[in-house]
Amino acid sequence: MTISLTTEVTYLKGVGPQRAAKLQERGLRTVEDLLLYLPFRYEDRVHFTPIAEIVPGSLCTVKAEVLDGNLVRFRRGGQQVYHLTVKDGSGKLHCRFFHGGYLEGRLRPGQRMVLYGKADADPNRPGRTEMVNPEFEMLGENDADSSEVGRIVPIYEAIGNISSRMVRRAIFQAVTNLETQIPDPLPPALRERYHFPSRREALLAIHFPAATDNVETLNSFRSPAHQRLIFEEFFYYQIAVALRRRTASRQTGIAFSIRQDRIRQALKRILPFKPTGAQKRVLGEIAEDLERAAPMNRLLVGDVGSGKTIVAFEAATIVIENGYQTALMAPTEILASQHALSARRILQPAGYRIDLLISDLKFAEKKAVIERIRTGEAQLVVGTHALLEGDVEFARLGLVIVDEQHRFGVLQRKRLMEKGQQPDVLVMTATPIPRTLSMTIYGELDQSVIDEMPPGRQAIETRVTSEENLARVWLFVREQVARGRQAYVVYPVIEESKLELKAAIAEYERLSKVEFPELTVGLLHGRLKSKEKEEVIEKFRQGKTAVLVSTTVIEVGVDVPNASVMVIEHAARFGLSQLHQLRGRVGRGADRSFCFLVAPRKMGNTARERLETLVRTNNGAEIAEVDLRLRGPGDFFGTRQHGELGLHVANPLRDFQFLEMARREAFALVDHGPDGEDLQRLIKSLGSEWQRRYQLATVG
Numbered sequence: 001m002t003i004s005l006t007t008e009v010t011y012l013k014g015v016g017p018q019r020a021a022k023l024q025e026r027g028l029r030t031v032e033d034l035l036l037y038l039p040f041r042y043e044d045r046v047h048f049t050p051i052a053e054i055v056p057g058s059l060c061t062v063k064a065e066v067l068d069g070n071l072v073r074f075r076r077g078g079q080q081v082y083h084l085t086v087k088d089g090s091g092k093l094h095c096r097f098f099h100g101g102y103l104e105g106r107l108r109p110g111q112r113m114v115l116y117g118k119a120d121a122d123p124n125r126p127g128r129t130e131m132v133n134p135e136f137e138m139l140g141e142n143d144a145d146s147s148e149v150g151r152i153v154p155i156y157e158a159i160g161n162i163s164s165r166m167v168r169r170a171i172f173q174a175v176t177n178l179e180t181q182i183p184d185p186l187p188p189a190l191r192e193r194y195h196f197p198s199r200r201e202a203l204l205a206i207h208f209p210a211a212t213d214n215v216e217t218l219n220s221f222r223s224p225a226h227q228r229l230i231f232e233e234f235f236y237y238q239i240a241v242a243l244r245r246r247t248a249s250r251q252t253g254i255a256f257s258i259r260q261d262r263i264r265q266a267l268k269r270i271l272p273f274k275p276t277g278a279q280k281r282v283l284g285e286i287a288e289d290l291e292r293a294a295p296m297n298r299l300l301v302g303d304v305g306s307g308k309t310i311v312a313f314e315a316a317t318i319v320i321e322n323g324y325q326t327a328l329m330a331p332t333e334i335l336a337s338q339h340a341l342s343a344r345r346i347l348q349p350a351g352y353r354i355d356l357l358i359s360d361l362k363f364a365e366k367k368a369v370i371e372r373i374r375t376g377e378a379q380l381v382v383g384t385h386a387l388l389e390g391d392v393e394f395a396r397l398g399l400v401i402v403d404e405q406h407r408f409g410v411l412q413r414k415r416l417m418e419k420g421q422q423p424d425v426l427v428m429t430a431t432p433i434p435r436t437l438s439m440t441i442y443g444e445l446d447q448s449v450i451d452e453m454p455p456g457r458q459a460i461e462t463r464v465t466s467e468e469n470l471a472r473v474w475l476f477v478r479e480q481v482a483r484g485r486q487a488y489v490v491y492p493v494i495e496e497s498k499l500e501l502k503a504a505i506a507e508y509e510r511l512s513k514v515e516f517p518e519l520t521v522g523l524l525h526g527r528l529k530s531k532e533k534e535e536v537i538e539k540f541r542q543g544k545t546a547v548l549v550s551t552t553v554i555e556v557g558v559d560v561p562n563a564s565v566m567v568i569e570h571a572a573r574f575g576l577s578q579l580h581q582l583r584g585r586v587g588r589g590a591d592r593s594f595c596f597l598v599a600p601r602k603m604g605n606t607a608r609e610r611l612e613t614l615v616r617t618n619n620g621a622e623i624a625e626v627d628l629r630l631r632g633p634g635d636f637f638g639t640r641q642h643g644e645l646g647l648h649v650a651n652p653l654r655d656f657q658f659l660e661m662a663r664r665e666a667f668a669l670v671d672h673g674p675d676g677e678d679l680q681r682l683i684k685s686l687g688s689e690w691q692r693r694y695q696l697a698t699v700g
Contacts, residue, residue, distance in 0.1 A: 003177040005032035012173045014166070022160045031174045035203045036229075036648050037167070039154030042218040043116050046151060046211045052090035054129050056121040063139075064088045066111045071104045086115065094122065094130040112139040116155075137165050152209045152218065171207050178204070186232055190665060196228040203229075221654065233650040234662030241443035241663075242670035245297075248444070253295035253422040254398050256322045258287050263321045267314055269350045278452035279307050285448045286315050289424065290399075296424035299442045302450035303620035304430050304584025305457060309339065311450070312401050313346055315426055320352055320379045324398025324423075328382045329416055331404050333358045333530045334553055338537070339403070340382040342559070347380060357383035357392070360530030388415050396420070403428045430581065430620075443663070451621075459618045460587040462595040464571075464611045473567055473596050474515045480565050480594075481519060481546045487565035488585055489549045492573050494525045502569050508549040516547055524550040555581045561589030571597035572607040576627040579614055587618075606630055628653055 003012075008030055010020040028034050049060040064086035072081050082100025084107060086093050095115065097103055107113075117134030121127075135155070156167040184191075184199040191198070197205065205225035209218055217223050221230065257263065275283070282300065289296035302308035316326040328343075330336040340356040348354055355369045355378040366386075372378040376395030381387065397420025402413055417423055427445060438447060465473060477487045489511065491504040508523040522545035524536045533553070539545045541560050548554075548563075555578060566586045571579060579597070587593040597611050613626045652659055 002179050003031055003174055004179050005030065005035070005182055007031045007174075009034055009170065012170050014173065015170050019162055019166070019170075022162055026159050028159075031178070034171060034174060035207070037156065037171075038206060038229075038649055039156050041155045042209065042215050043114070043153045043155060044215045045114060045153045048114075050090040051086075051088050051093045051129075054093070054119045056119060056129055059116075059118050061114060061116045062086070062088065062093060063112070063114050064093065066107050066109055066113065067092065068109060069103065069107045071101060086113065093119075094128060095134055096130060096132050098133060113137060114139060137163075151211050152213055152215055154207055154209075175204050175207055186228075186235070187669075190231075190235070191228075194227075194231065194661075195224070196231065197224055199228075199232075201225070221651075226649075227658065230650040230655045230658045231662050233647050234655070234659045235666050237647065238443065238659075238663045238666035239670060242667045244444040246670055248297050249294050251295055251422050252293055253424060254322075254324065255293040256290040256318055256324075256398070256424075258291050258318055263318055266317050266321050266350065270313060270317055270346050271310070272346060273454070275310070276307065276450075276452045276454055278450045279311055282448040282450055283311050283314055285446075286311070286426065287318065289446070290315065290318055295422045296426065297445050298426050299438070299445040299447045300426055300428045300450070301438075301447065302428075302430060303453070304581060305453065305588050306430075306450040307454055308428050308430065308450060309342060310346070312403075312426060312428060313343060316343075316380050316399060316401070317347070317350075317352070319399040319424075322398065324396045325373070325376060325378065325394050326380045326399040326401065327387055327394065327397060327416060327419070328380065328401040328403065329387050329412075330382070330384060332553070333360060333384055334533055334537070334558070335403065336382050336384050337530065337534050338558060343380055343382060353377055353379045355381050357381055357386045358530055359384065359386050385412070387419075388412060392419065394419050397423045399424045399426065401426045401428065404430070430584070458587060458590070458592055460566075460583055460593045460595050462583065462597065462615045462618075464597045464599055464615060466601050467598065470598065473598070474511075476594070476596075477547065477565055477567065478516065478519070484562070485564040485591065486540065486543065486545070486560065486562050487547045487567065488554060488563060488582075489547060489567045490554070490569065490582055491549070491551060492570050494527060494551055501573070504549055504551050507569075511547065511549060519546040520544060521546070522548045524548060524553060526551060526553050552578065552582065554585055558585055559588055560585070562591075564589070564591050564593040566593075566595040567598065568596070569598045571611060572599040572603045576610045576613060576623060576630065579610065580620060580623050583614065 008020070009015050009023050009028060010017060012031070012034075015023070023029070023034070026037075028037055043061050045061060045063070048063045051062060051064065054060055054062070065088070067085040067087050069082060069084040072083060074080070080099060080101040082097040082103040084095040084097065084103070086095065093115075113136050115131060115134045115136045117131045119129050119131050122130040154168060154171075156164045156171075158164055159167065178200065180200075182200045186196065186199070190196070196202070202225040205213075205223065206229065209223065209225075213223065218226070286296070286298060286300075289298055300308055300311065302311075312328070316328070319326050328336075328339055330339055336356065336358055340354060343354045353372070355372055357366070357369050357373070361369065369378065369381075370392055373381055374393045374395060381394075386392070400413070400416050400420070400423050402416070402425070413425070413427070417425060427442070477489075480487060489507070491502050491507055493501050493503045495505055496503045504523065504525050508521060512521040522536050522540055524533060528536070536545070536548070537558060540548045540558075540563075543562060552574075563586050566583055568574065568579065568582055574582070583595045586595060595614070597614065599607070599611060609626070609630065613623060617623060650658065
């Protein structure tokens, strides 16, 4: 049976309806989808290491036979360790599997298997070598399956109860019977220029490489097959970016007047302090965009406390002075409320009308705000997703500001833009974006960076401490409060749970009664009503509350310059960027500030590196690069951005050189390449599914 890329996986031998349904849950519906489910690792099963020749400390692959195995249960903690002994012609190897209860009864003497892992000297038995938690696969009778032995073998991530071996066999069926000619969307000139294999050759080589291929090259995703598929994904995604930029540049937007003396005076009136050089430069870039007739599409990146908001308010002032409205959308009610308070403090004295639109408003109040938006009386409207509702109509929307864009989808931003006639767009983020990601996630936006902190800001002194030292931390907090300062104490959950984490509500009660009975302690969490949250924050801002116990709702938007201490319990459970954002709630005044990261003495290497990074640096860009390396592009923002980008093979961090190369080629093709019909033909050749995957369906 000849198989095409569009053949559904159900028709592959050994898959069947149940496994097909499980594959479809992962987005693997067709043979093409399956062939782009790449191995995450390769094992050399041409050259197995004899057990007698294993060198302690080395990674090795062993083909052996099960000798015996038994499960040992420990009363304390319910720990289960499975002890396995295997043999080959040269000797015996001991293996330990922690949490190995699932292996009881599964492994029987005489079964043949391949084990892969690090071999070390057994600390309890001198002279014995062991593997701890090795990866393993059982072999078929007589090692008959040519997809598993005598070759470099691809190892896939299991999909539910579909093991790596099952995935490999399904893919083996597909590539063995794949039709000779399959479409190759990459232009021939590009394939020749970079010496890329054809798409068919790449797919075959990536799943079943030749026995002579270099395993290290394969595992680093640098084989010619990998390079071709990585480039292809970046290339088509960047075509989408280039087309969006070209489309935006050809649209007619609003050309705002910025050179009138009236507008210069208005900007001077609202500035509460002398702007930094970086703020002046960025405002100049934004002003140039506002002055042009083409709509602005700009990303404003600034570290915590760098002064992005005042720059955004200056842009809003220019727009308002031209007779248009500005909408500022924030992801949480707390952040929206804080922006509204700041706007009223800075812009209202100059005579501008500021309105807040959030879901928590009473019906009559919400109705009145929507009416002021419709008539144009509301000049700056700050809100959450409530701004996107159908009954919200702007009289003359000229500028859309989106804060913390990564928490919104692209379509949400588009829906807000559609409430005006080609308004200018300013996207803000306090999460420093490594260049490796900004070229993908924000590839169609021009970028401005505020890389200078306001004068007087001091670096925050960060320390890692343990539960045993908390008494000294609470003493330090009392000393700081006695000097007129304030403190935050952050917990990961609101109420006690099975996770055995300290909870904000319970710790608020304890801290109020035991640690700080003489102080005013406040409590802030996401379940409070919007008005209650505002009241808690306002009391803290006014200094009426000395210590604020909170969850991560204070991560963005809370600005209290007098707060000088941040205590984060269970710090090892937080992401690096999140910890940096939380720490950024202090150090906003002229006083020396401190951040205590409370964590176990023993923790994993990744958690330890996160905390050590925060101790070492306050530089947001450096922290973002480390965070990206530790978490990968998929989880950098706490969302599956990697998959949302349509990138299944490419990784912006690992493959940055190919991203730059693909971007250069894509932009050259769109800006100076074939005419529109040729470009449309190229896009259509991908088919509707791949147009969607590369985000070309919306720009073609």
